[in-house]
Amino acid sequence: MVINRTEYLLNQMAANHVPVITKKRHTYLTYHGLGETNTYILKSGIVKNSMILQDGREFNLSYVVKPSVISLLRDEISKDTAQPFNVRIESKTADFYKIDRVTFWEMVNQDDELNNYVKEYYRHRLAESILRSQQMIMGSKHDIVCTFLNQLVDLFGKRLPDHQGILIDFVVTNMDIAGFCGINSRSSVTRNLSDLRQEGIIDIADHKFVIKNLIYLRDYVPM
Numbered sequence: 001m002v003i004n005r006t007e008y009l010l011n012q013m014a015a016n017h018v019p020v021i022t023k024k025r026h027t028y029l030t031y032h033g034l035g036e037t038n039t040y041i042l043k044s045g046i047v048k049n050s051m052i053l054q055d056g057r058e059f060n061l062s063y064v065v066k067p068s069v070i071s072l073l074r075d076e077i078s079k080d081t082a083q084p085f086n087v088r089i090e091s092k093t094a095d096f097y098k099i100d101r102v103t104f105w106e107m108v109n110q111d112d113e114l115n116n117y118v119k120e121y122y123r124h125r126l127a128e129s130i131l132r133s134q135q136m137i138m139g140s141k142h143d144i145v146c147t148f149l150n151q152l153v154d155l156f157g158k159r160l161p162d163h164q165g166i167l168i169d170f171v172v173t174n175m176d177i178a179g180f181c182g183i184n185s186r187s188s189v190t191r192n193l194s195d196l197r198q199e200g201i202i203d204i205a206d207h208k209f210v211i212k213n214l215i216y217l218r219d220y221v222p223m
Contacts, residue, residue, distance in 0.1 A: 005117040006067050012107065012114065013041060013097040021098050029087040029096065030071060036083050039104040040070040045094025046170070050179065051085040060179035061085055062128065065155050070096070072121055090170075139220070144181040145192045146220035149202065153211055160210070168209040 020043060023029055030036055032051045042064055049061040049071070064070065070087055081101065108114045139147065149168075156170040174186040174193070183189055196202045201217065203210040211217065 005113060005120060008113050009041065009069070009117050010043065010067055010097075012111070013043075013099070016107070018097045018099045020095050022093050022095050023089045025089050025092050027089055029089065029094075030083040030085075032084065032086045033082055036071075036081060037101060038098050039072065039101045040087075041097040041099070042066075042068050042070055043095040043097055045089060046091040047094055048088050048090050048176075049085045050088065057184075058086075058179050059182065060176060061132075063090065063155055069118075069121060072118065141181065141183055141188055142192050142195070143220045144183070145177065145189065146196070146217045148177060148180050149196075149209065149211065150214070150217040150220070152209065153214060153217070157211070164210070165203070166211040166214060167205070168211065171207050172209070 018041075029040060029047065044067070047064045047070065049064065050058050051061065053059050071083055071085065108118055152168045152170070152172060153166055156168045157166045158169045159166050174189045177189045177193075178184070178186050181189070193202070197204065201211075201213045203212055
């Protein structure tokens, strides 16, 4: 029988009566560089991972939209470990299992399925990092924006009836796009989005993107 490891993780948290905390939209769960004694597991909601660059700008790393461990680190012994990035809540609310870091690693080391989940987690994060590096090194601003819009399709896309396109059912601001794409100004993002809109690649409805030509966007995804 194939085991859904994410579902198994959540079931284990519930079975061990791990407490659940709720955070509201645009509050922070963790801060880049600050010590943290707990591991957090997203149970429901949407969060954004980001870090602060040396020049003070916020560089967005990823949205997390499905149940997942948040900022899992390899250090299994230290009670207190500096967080690798900010975690901000982007949905109305988000629920998290909150468990002591050392206790969590003890569970992982005693449970083969949890251990396999952690290995899969690191493989996925490595693949994300490689793709992100390809985007930032090889792509123009136009290419990077196209790649990011394609990622939004995978995260939030809902196909509209009568071939009207794919709705990105989540409000993403130009400032957030700039932060994800490593672009210094919102005006550059606005120009690129305006060009795509004029070409009929995207549209905007109720502050949300509608992808009209997905094939065009996917031509810019690094192989």
